[in-house]
Amino acid sequence: MNAPTPFGPRTDADEIVEGLDLTGRTIVVTGANTGIGYETARALASAGARVVLACRDATTGGAAAERIRRTHPGARAEAAQLDLASFASIRAFAEGLDAERIDAVVCNAGLAVTDYGETEDGFERTVGICHVGHFLLVRWLMPRLLAAERPRVVMVSSESHRMPARLDFDRLPMNASNFRGLVAYGQAKLCNVLFAKALQRRYGERGLVACALHPGTLVTTEIGRHSGLMRLLVQLVSPFTKTPSQGAATTVWAVVHEPAAELRGRYLSHCRPARESEEARDPAVADRLWSCSETWVEPAGAPEWPAP
Secondary structure: OOOOOOOOOOOOHHHHHOOOOOOOOEEEEEOOOOHHHHHHHHHHHHOOOEEEEEEOOHHHHHHHHHHHHHHOOOOEEEEEEOOOOOHHHHHHHHHHOOOOOOOEEEEOOOOOOOOOOEOOOOOEHHHHHHHHHHHHHHHHHHHHHHOOOOOEEEEEOOHHHHOOOOOOHHHOOOOOOOOOHHHHHHHHHHHHHHHHHHHHHHHHHHOOEEEEEEOOOOOOOOOOOOOHHHHHHHHHHHHHOOOHHHHHHHHHHHHHOOOHHHHOOOEEEOOOEEOOOOHHHOHHHHHHHHHHHHHHHHHHOOOOOOOO
């Protein structure tokens, strides 16, 4: 990207969509009931998009959608239940989504934990939700993404994708005996970047734009809701970090920036391209992760990926 961007670290989501008309676009945002996900959904809906808040808890998701509609009268914000820790829930969400085409999927949901736990289908929860669940969701929705004129997949990753420096497939996903919370989180965020790059290589010729991003360090959010230590850390540093709306700015920018071609396969930070880790740039690692992910989600019975 050669042209300078007017946005930066303190830009908020509303500044990104100011003056834009997203009427006619359908956008899915996972984990949109709070924090960065909520601000992403709110900003996009305020600009006219139909936004589906895909949330694990139907009650909190519905309340978030209602809050957006109250704040922005006429906004098309709706909630649907989606538990990324459950293949059955992902299938039910995808099959129940009333949309012939989807213009963008924002894979925002995630968590950071200090204690080992598993998804409904037996995966370590951090990688299981942040990567495996999103991989299956995008696979299920890809035909409708490709039906859109300018489809996008936006993976909310993190600078934590740099740790570990290498993706150890012998420990991916981790198990109860070798689990380390920070390593699992780094694995998951590295998988997000690798998945975006693999999607871009496979479907770029069909018009898809896929990218990954760092929203900001320890943005005030509920990502640490399952860890008392993580919640305390976020609270302590919150005066020195981004607000949720500022944290959502790069995500919203990734959805709306034109020309979209400037974002193909890129890693973004502070509303501009940034340099990802060496491991994240390795196509062989991305291909191996794709192959493993296909094996992991095979029991879900999802439709095959569309032809590239």
